[in-house]
Amino acid sequence: MSGQKAFxxxxxxxxxxxAKCSKCGELHLGxxxxxxxxxxxKFDSQEVDARGTVATYTIITVPPDxxxxxxxxAWVVMALDGTDLRISGFMAGIASPDDLPVGxxxxxxxxxxxxxxxxxx
Amino acid sequence: METxxxxxxxSTRYGRxxxxxxxxxxxxxxxxxxxxxxxxxxxxxxxxxxxxxxxDKQVHLGPVIMSRLGIPEKPSLSIESACGSxxxxxxxxxxxxxxxxxxxxxxxxxxxxxxTTTAWTTTYFAYCSDFFYEGSxxxxxxxxxxxxxxxxxxxxxxxxxxxxxxAVKNHENGLLNxxxxxxxxxxVDDVLGSAVVAxxxxxxxxxxxxxxxxxxxxxxEKFAKEHGGKYVKVIGSGRGGSPSxxxxxxxxxxxDSTVSASKAAYKAAGITPKDVDFAEVHxxxxxxxxxxxxxxxxxxxxxxxxxxxxxxxxRNGDIPLNPSGGLKSKGHPIGATGVGQVVETYEQLTxxxxxxxxxxxxxxxxxxxxxxxxxxxxxxxxxx
Ligand SMILES: CC(C)(COP(=O)(O)OP(=O)(O)OC[C@H]1O[C@@H](n2cnc3c(N)ncnc32)[C@H](O)[C@@H]1OP(=O)(O)O)[C@@H](O)C(=O)NCCC(=O)NCCS
Ligand SMILES: [Zn+2]
Numbered sequence: 001m002s003g004q005k006a007f008x009x010x011x012x013x014x015x016x017x018x019a020k021c022s023k024c025g026e027l028h029l030g031x032x033x034x035x036x037x038x039x040x041x042k043f044d045s046q047e048v049d050a051r052g053t054v055a056t057y058t059i060i061t062v063p064p065d066x067x068x069x070x071x072x073x074a075w076v077v078m079a080l081d082g083t084d085l086r087i088s089g090f091m092a093g094i095a096s097p098d099d100l101p102v103g104x105x106x107x108x109x110x111x112x113x114x115x116x117x118x119x120x121x
Numbered sequence: 122m123e124t125x126x127x128x129x130x131x132s133t134r135y136g137r138x139x140x141x142x143x144x145x146x147x148x149x150x151x152x153x154x155x156x157x158x159x160x161x162x163x164x165x166x167x168x169x170x171x172x173x174x175x176x177d178k179q180v181h182l183g184p185v186i187m188s189r190l191g192i193p194e195k196p197s198l199s200i201e202s203a204c205g206s207x208x209x210x211x212x213x214x215x216x217x218x219x220x221x222x223x224x225x226x227x228x229x230x231x232x233x234x235x236x237t238t239t240a241w242t243t244t245y246f247a248y249c250s251d252f253f254y255e256g257s258x259x260x261x262x263x264x265x266x267x268x269x270x271x272x273x274x275x276x277x278x279x280x281x282x283x284x285x286x287x288a289v290k291n292h293e294n295g296l297l298n299x300x301x302x303x304x305x306x307x308x309v310d311d312v313l314g315s316a317v318v319a320x321x322x323x324x325x326x327x328x329x330x331x332x333x334x335x336x337x338x339x340x341x342e343k344f345a346k347e348h349g350g351k352y353v354k355v356i357g358s359g360r361g362g363s364p365s366x367x368x369x370x371x372x373x374x375x376x377d378s379t380v381s382a383s384k385a386a387y388k389a390a391g392i393t394p395k396d397v398d399f400a401e402v403h404x405x406x407x408x409x410x411x412x413x414x415x416x417x418x419x420x421x422x423x424x425x426x427x428x429x430x431x432x433x434x435x436r437n438g439d440i441p442l443n444p445s446g447g448l449k450s451k452g453h454p455i456g457a458t459g460v461g462q463v464v465e466t467y468e469q470l471t472x473x474x475x476x477x478x479x480x481x482x483x484x485x486x487x488x489x490x491x492x493x494x495x496x497x498x499x500x501x502x503x504x505x
Contacts, residue, residue, distance in 0.1 A: 055272070059320040060261055064261055075264050115257040
């Protein structure tokens, strides 16, 4: 399975696919091919619970194709619990910044034609 | 290495243009050739930057333009690097002249998208993101920069009103630029009251979709002197890269590619940010100008918003940013913008900027990036 496909499969079950460098231990998202720290291409893959907090986000009112029926929606960057990593995704039903304070707890609940799906935790 | 110069420049108006993509490129190129006082045959090669040629049914633009200019035998290269295509093209022109491959080359950037719909352009521009992680989950370009804006507001306490001031300033500058797309004075209240595009960014925080083409003649100093026209020297050139997705940046409101590209350019020029008299920076959204002012070393991290608030970046401030009106008011034909900044800087440094001229300016900087700053090029110019 390609890195991207495997990553999406994990997201479907609420997980994030990570790749831990076998040489230096640096943690990456599962799509990496060479360690950004040491250049090694050997990784131990691991799936972790895709839970975390809102790092930042936007509420989109002028959407790209395929997203018209969902607007307004949020596009969110989540800080992944217990790591320095972040992942991004789609969140439905967010119309105003009051609906989603920065720092609030969220999690990944799936992956479909809207990409990685996130919800409040 | 050869000393590299800009000997001539030309540009179409930016905005909604009737000409085809090819006609715009040919017109701007011909203007630059005339301005330099040379003929097409003097050019050794051409670099043509463009992103969405498909929208006007023409890719592989290089040979088409060479044919229109009557020099079909000359080599050309068509370059795509999202919104940073123009400066990356300029860098290729610079590098090839510096290395001595050619005495003089043509660099022209162009875009034509206003005949498409808002949805088409929003969709295609999102292909410039790291699509697997960003565009595929509904991120638009305004949305990506809006996420940067919210992170900046959270970290440094900036307000939407602060960002609005950047737009007001750039619209004021653009009013003096006859080639600008949006020539309209606006107020902070106009910005705050404009429609939300991607919260917290509103219509007037965004650059428009623009058509336009800009062109420059890049040559070595011997060629510049022999051809007798006004020229400026390129005293520094730097490039950099950042993670393609925002999520992978060390700091969401620092664009590493700008930091590394500008460091390299300052080092090559032997100057510091304090020596720069004005800069044309990539203000695709108001937040971007603030972040750029920090990453280029004009303000400390978190203090760019204060610099904007205090008017330090206005035309009469201590570091004028975007005297042309910037992407915000002058417009942003994405493949042209990086070359357009060079045209503005050439005009500023040769006394051809008219009313919007920065008095006594001797050193100008151009900063242009692709997408959310995944790629970047910075150039520094000095009057002769
Ligand atoms: C904001 C945006 C969605 C507006 O879409 P659009 O297709 O230009 O909108 P319209 O053509 O319907 O414009 C409506 C009106 O607003 C004006 N307008 C459009 N964009 C504007 C802008 N950015 N600032 C001020 N006014 C603008 C138009 O001139 C038009 O006025 P008119 O009716 O008097 O002619 C679009 O310009 C946008 O996405 N901009 C960002 C572009 C971008 O991402 N570039 C890459 C950056 S790296
Ligand atoms: Zn490693």
